[in-house]
Amino acid sequence: SQQGEEDPQALSIQEGENATMNCSYKTSINNLQWYRQNSGRGLVHLILIRSNEREKHSGRLRVTLDTSKKSSSLLITASRAADTASYFCATAGAGTALIFGKGTTLSVSS
Amino acid sequence: NAGVTQTPKFRVLKTGQSMTLLCAQDMNHEYMYWYRQDPGMGLRLIHYSVGEGTTAKGEVPDGYNVSRLKKQNFLLGLESAAPSQTSVYFCASSSPRSHSNQPQHFGDGTRLSIL
Numbered sequence: 001s002q003q004g005e006e007d008p009q010a011l012s013i014q015e016g017e018n019a020t021m022n023c024s025y026k027t028s029i030n031n032l033q034w035y036r037q038n039s040g041r042g043l044v045h046l047i048l049i050r051s052n053e054r055e056k057h058s059g060r061l062r063v064t065l066d067t068s069k070k071s072s073s074l075l076i077t078a079s080r081a082a083d084t085a086s087y088f089c090a091t092a093g094a095g096t097a098l099i100f101g102k103g104t105t106l107s108v109s110s
Numbered sequence: 111n112a113g114v115t116q117t118p119k120f121r122v123l124k125t126g127q128s129m130t131l132l133c134a135q136d137m138n139h140e141y142m143y144w145y146r147q148d149p150g151m152g153l154r155l156i157h158y159s160v161g162e163g164t165t166a167k168g169e170v171p172d173g174y175n176v177s178r179l180k181k182q183n184f185l186l187g188l189e190s191a192a193p194s195q196t197s198v199y200f201c202a203s204s205s206p207r208s209h210s211n212q213p214q215h216f217g218d219g220t221r222l223s224i225l
Contacts, residue, residue: 043216
């Protein structure tokens, strides 16, 4: 059963714009992770945010976590064509396996 | 840097045939996983292993078996393939500290079609 649900399912933007994806989940978590998947490839880990953290940055990525609302957002600033991919959130409770959402498909056009 | 390698990359089977998908990792990871990815469904966990000689069921284990005889290898078997098992299969591994607190490293998948 899916724990995380990404929103929107698909997002199309122009190069240079910011892209924001959201993830909502149902039960308490230990951490939340974001992954990227390029077409025909495996998932690549982007960032992990723990339940006691509210915001984390990595290069052009900014992740926020609101445990009271059971939601997270991934912001990609100054998007590039190479950011075109599917993005998945994955949640983990203490000692449990990751549960992945269905993903947001991001298209960045030049 | 090989990371996680899956073999084969593509395969077409007939209903009822059997096959084994191989996953190999060179990062000395304790934990390994098999997922399937279907359109609109995201990734679903089939089986996982927390160490050599151990396996456990995930969300969708029916119709699959696994073995972890060596730390670096995790095999996924289909004893009697069914069209519903047409999917893209991903293997992943993670470091030993805690399998829920560490990033997972993925292979590039095996695309399996069952006719």
